[in-house]
Amino acid sequence: MALLRLENVTRYFGGLAAAKNVSFEVQSGQIVGLIGPNGSGKTTCFNLVSGIYAPSEGHIYFNDALISGLPQHEIAAKGVARTFQISSYFPALTALDNVVTAHHTRLHSGLIAGIFQPGRTLREEAEALEHSRELLQFVGLEKRYRIVANALASAEQRRLMIAMALATRPRLLLLDEPGAGMTKDEQSKLTDLIFKVRDTGITIVLVEHHMRLIMGICDRIVVLSGGEKIAEGTPAEIQANEIVIEAYLGRSAAHA
Numbered sequence: 530m531a532l533l534r535l536e537n538v539t540r541y542f543g544g545l546a547a548a549k550n551v552s553f554e555v556q557s558g559q560i561v562g563l564i565g566p567n568g569s570g571k572t573t574c575f576n577l578v579s580g581i582y583a584p585s586e587g588h589i590y591f592n593d594a595l596i597s598g599l600p601q602h603e604i605a606a607k608g609v610a611r612t613f614q615i616s617s618y619f620p621a622l623t624a625l626d627n628v629v630t631a632h633h634t635r636l637h638s639g640l641i642a643g644i645f646q647p648g649r650t651l652r653e654e655a656e657a658l659e660h661s662r663e664l665l666q667f668v669g670l671e672k673r674y675r676i677v678a679n680a681l682a683s684a685e686q687r688r689l690m691i692a693m694a695l696a697t698r699p700r701l702l703l704l705d706e707p708g709a710g711m712t713k714d715e716q717s718k719l720t721d722l723i724f725k726v727r728d729t730g731i732t733i734v735l736v737e738h739h740m741r742l743i744m745g746i747c748d749r750i751v752v753l754s755g756g757e758k759i760a761e762g763t764p765a766e767i768q769a770n771e772i773v774i775e776a777y778l779g780r781s782a783a784h785a
Contacts, residue, residue, distance in 0.1 A: 534593075
């Protein structure tokens with residue numbers, strides 16, 4: 530059974546189809562790349578899966594349950610987490626406080642419980658703090674936990690956002706351009722981290738423009754162009770696909 534399944538998913542903005550009849554599956558334990566030229570619909574697909582948008586047509590299933598149209602917090606609670614192209618942390622909070630805050634979708638104590646069950650609330654807060662420290666160590670930021678997020682280096686901020694996503698204890702992690710702005714060495718360390726995340730049992734779908742990174746880590750790749758899926762296959766199959774080459778480099782390159 531596929532962990533994630535998109536069936537003929539379309540999203541219109543006015544008369545423009547940002548995604549059109551997109552269908553693909555992601556099996557549990559896979560790393561799947563979603564690639565395509567700028568404006569091809571990659572981030573739109575992420576926004577549809579994570580609940581920022583609802584499909585105009587089609588259906589999205591997670592763990593064989595329909596999730597398309599559900600609000601973001603319900604989809605997150607079911608086990609779908611994501612990062613964003615732009616910074617999505619609290620810039621004035623420390624790295625540790627950012628990860629603690631990201632636990633909110635998994636905490637049960639609220640105002641009433643805080644008043645009438647203070648012991649339970651304190652235990653949850655202590656567990657969230659301990660888990661946050663573990664996650665910062667997992668992503669390689671254990672020595673930077675007291676630094677405010679805005680003072681971290683760009684590559685460190687990307688790692689922080691991954692730690693924040695992991696705080697929700699997801700089964701599926703959507704990474705939107707995690708290697709943006711990274712040096713070759715930083716990308717290599719990111720690759721190691723993505724494999725490390727996968728090895729914990731988390732399935733990963735990533736949007737990325739660095740082809741070396743995508744081709745080096747993905748089990749399968751889905752290619753979009755103009756909002757439509759134009760190809761799907763292994764990295765080797767995608768690299769040899771003339772339709773993909775044409776979409777990226779033009780018709781002359783595909784037939785060179």
